[in-house]
Amino acid sequence: MTDPSPRIFVAYTGGTIGMKATEGGYAPASGYLQELMADLPPFQADDVPAYDIYEFDPLLDSSNLTPEEWLQIAEVVRDRYEAYDGFLVVHGTDTMAFTASALSFMLHPLDKPVILTGSQIPLAETRTDAQSNLLTSLLLLGRYHERLTGVHLFFNDRLYRGNRTTKINADSFSAFDSPNFPPVGTAGINLDLDWSLVPDGQVPPRMPDVTALGGATVSAFRLFPGLEADYLDNVLAPPVQGVVLECFGSGNAPANNDAFLRALRRATDRGVVVVAVTQPLRGTADLDLYATGQALAEAGVVSGYDMTTEAALAKLYFLFEQGHGPEEVRNLVQRNLRGELTPPDEVPPSLGRARRRLAGYR
Numbered sequence: 001m002t003d004p005s006p007r008i009f010v011a012y013t014g015g016t017i018g019m020k021a022t023e024g025g026y027a028p029a030s031g032y033l034q035e036l037m038a039d040l041p042p043f044q045a046d047d048v049p050a051y052d053i054y055e056f057d058p059l060l061d062s063s064n065l066t067p068e069e070w071l072q073i074a075e076v077v078r079d080r081y082e083a084y085d086g087f088l089v090v091h092g093t094d095t096m097a098f099t100a101s102a103l104s105f106m107l108h109p110l111d112k113p114v115i116l117t118g119s120q121i122p123l124a125e126t127r128t129d130a131q132s133n134l135l136t137s138l139l140l141l142g143r144y145h146e147r148l149t150g151v152h153l154f155f156n157d158r159l160y161r162g163n164r165t166t167k168i169n170a171d172s173f174s175a176f177d178s179p180n181f182p183p184v185g186t187a188g189i190n191l192d193l194d195w196s197l198v199p200d201g202q203v204p205p206r207m208p209d210v211t212a213l214g215g216a217t218v219s220a221f222r223l224f225p226g227l228e229a230d231y232l233d234n235v236l237a238p239p240v241q242g243v244v245l246e247c248f249g250s251g252n253a254p255a256n257n258d259a260f261l262r263a264l265r266r267a268t269d270r271g272v273v274v275v276a277v278t279q280p281l282r283g284t285a286d287l288d289l290y291a292t293g294q295a296l297a298e299a300g301v302v303s304g305y306d307m308t309t310e311a312a313l314a315k316l317y318f319l320f321e322q323g324h325g326p327e328e329v330r331n332l333v334q335r336n337l338r339g340e341l342t343p344p345d346e347v348p349p350s351l352g353r354a355r356r357r358l359a360g361y362r
Contacts, residue, residue, distance in 0.1 A: 006085035006145045008051040008138060011076050013069070014059035015092030017119040017130045026122060028059035033090070036123050042135055049142030051088070054080075062092025062099070062118075067214025067317065070099060074106040074210045077114060081207055086141030086148075089116045090134070093167060093175050096153060100162030101311040104151040104338045105318035106211050109202035113141055113148035116162060117155060120173055129156065129173045136187045144193060149201040150339070152184060159185035161197070163311040163340040168281065179281040180306035180342065199339055216320035220244040220309050222279065229259035236267035236274075242316035242329065243267075243274050244309050247296070251276045251285030251303060255295035268300025271326040275312050275333055277304040284342070302330045304341070311340040 012018065018033030019026040034053050037043045054076060060069060077087050091099055100116050107114065117137045119130035137154045151162035155176045164181040168174075185193035221235045221243055235243060247253050253276075254260055268274055276285040276296055284306040287293040297303075304312045315337070319329045336343050 006049045006142050007083070008049050008086045008088055008141045008145075009077075009080050009084040010051050010053040010088045010090060011073060012053055012055045012059075012090045013062075013065075013073060013092070014056060015062055015090065015118045016121065017090060017092075017117075017123055017134070018059070019122045020124060021122075028061070030055065030057070030059065033123065037134070040123075040131065042131065043138075047142075048135065048138055049085075051138060052084075060092070062095040065092075065095050065099065067102070067212070070102045070106060071210070071212045071214075073099065074103055077103075077107060078208060078210050081112065084112075085145040086112055087114045088134075088137050088141060089114065091116050091118050093118045093120065093155075097162075097165040097167055097176065097308065097310045098314070100151055100153045100165055101308070101314040101340070102213055102317070104163040104311075104340065105314050106213060107151070107208045108211070108338075109206065110150050110208050111201035111205040113145060114151045114162075115141060115159070116151070116153045120171075120175055132157070136191070140185070140187075140191060143191065147195065148193070148198060150199045154187075157187040158183045159187070159193070161339055163314070163338055164308065166281070166308045166310060177281065179308075180284070181339075211318060211321055213314065213317040213321060216241050216317055218242040218244070218313060218316040218320070220246060220313055222246040223248060223253055227254070227257075227260065229257070229263045232260060232263045233266075236263060236272055238270075240267075240272060241320055241326075243272065244304065244312040244316065245274050245276050245296075245301060246279050246309060247276045247285060247293075248279060250278060250283055250289050250293065251287045251296065252290055252292040253296050255292040261295055261299045264296070264299035264301060273316065273326050273329045273333065274301045275304040275307075275316065276301050277307055277309055277312050286344075302334055304333065305344065307341045315340060 020029040117133045121128040123130035156173045160178040164178040168177045287297040
């Protein structure tokens with residue numbers, strides 16, 4: 001490793017990447033990832049920036065993460081912010097997109113890069129995606145630390161905006177995608193970044209504030225054919241404050257189910273913020289497009305546009321944590337705060353034309 005700056009801080013939270021084979025299967029082992037990285041020559045190459053590894057104790061399976069662990073990660077970054085030029089969060093894949101979305105709201109302003117990565121196969125295995133993901137993340141942080149800002153996720157040669165990602169495959173090295181926002185960068189023969197997709201830093205730079213999430217009661221609910229209103233009543237019951245409603249198509253729901261719509265209206269009248277997102281990976285929740293979407297709007301549901309469920313949940317947590325009332329949350333959840341959604345006036349022209357054509361059928 002080279003000693004001069006840039007210096008990268010690696011927060012190793014756990015996950016498959018540092019697991020060790022045991023008689024009972026793969027299991028986390030304290031110090032094992034550090035040992036492997038120290039023994040692999042590529043991690044000692046001259047163009048790899050100097051890095052320090054901080055290991056969480058205990059190591060965490062990402063399926064067990066809660067907002068409390070998100071706060072630990074955010075505070076680790078904040079507490080070392082002045083001493084390092086970039087931050088790599090090594091994380092399990094199962095909830096990595098949730099953590100990336102959460103950190104994008106929790107750490108603000110963020111003038112230095114934070115990249116999350118992990119792997120589908122442990123670094124100790126002969127055939128693994130771990131080495132490429134780790135090395136390329138370090139190289140990106142080292143090379144572009146002066147220009148790259150915000151929270152990103154790197155996986156399988158793609159750098160994504162963190163709060164636009166979702167896990168799409170449990171069995172492939174292409175585990176993540178950013179369905180409604182292009183990759184910020186690609187790693188091929190060269191490391192290429194599209195700087196127009198990178199958020200601007202704070203001027204002048206300053207230490208980020210950390211907002212703890214988890215104080216509010218929010219949840220997500222996926223619509224399905226045959227849904228009975230009683231199910232929805234239970235999801236919307238006190239003390240819930242916000243719900244991400246995963247809708248059909250472009251923000252549709254059963255408009256002829258009066259009990260379903262009454263359950264939504266009772267909740268929204270009570271102050272519950274219900275945000276519609278799409279079940280399909282690509283596209284946007286446009287409640288004005290079809291009568292079934294308009295029925296949701298009339299019941300008090302607001303559009304989450306092209307946000308992922310992960311981003312919408314983190315955003316609801318964040319907005320309630322700021323002390324906003326329900327009406328303010330309804331308004332702010334539809335605004336682009338951290339690059340997590342595409343505002344309606346920025347929808348690509350081709351999609352806008354398609355929407356206008358469809359509107360003519362109503």
